Amino acid sequence: MKKYLMIAGLALTLAACNTQTTTDTDTPSMGKRMPVEWVAVDTGEKVGEGDMPVTKITLQVAATKEEIYSTSCMGTASTELQDVAGSIASIQCWWAGGGDQYGVFIGEAEQLTVRHRTVDEEAGFGAWEEVAQQ
DSSP states (O other), X not given: OHHHHHHHHHHHHHHHHTOSSOOXXXXXXXXXXXXXXXXXXXXXXXXXTTTEEXXXXXXXXXXTOOEEEEEEEXXXXXXXXXXXXXXXXEEEEEETTEEEEEEEXXXXXXXXXXXXXXXXXXXXXXXXEEEEEO
């Protein structure tokens, strides 16, 4: 029984570590920083032969909805990511075997850094590229 409780406790700890919203409150470049979150909105637009949906994704301060970064991507968006190590918030747009990932990281000077990489079903992950800094 003790072994099962330890395993359950470990699973809960790992699940808690896999959150998509940060709760850090003190970052020098932003003062008292609020948690951030990604929001995805289907624009209703379709492009290409496969009617690929266009999704607007926005990184915002969770409490105030203040926009930090925004872009459009092709496909449907999800924040249910398991493999974005070091990211405090992440989102992925995916359509027909490929897509884009965006992650929010704490930079060297404690600032928020938004990075992008491509994802392909066969080729895997591309390299992270910085697209914005706060």
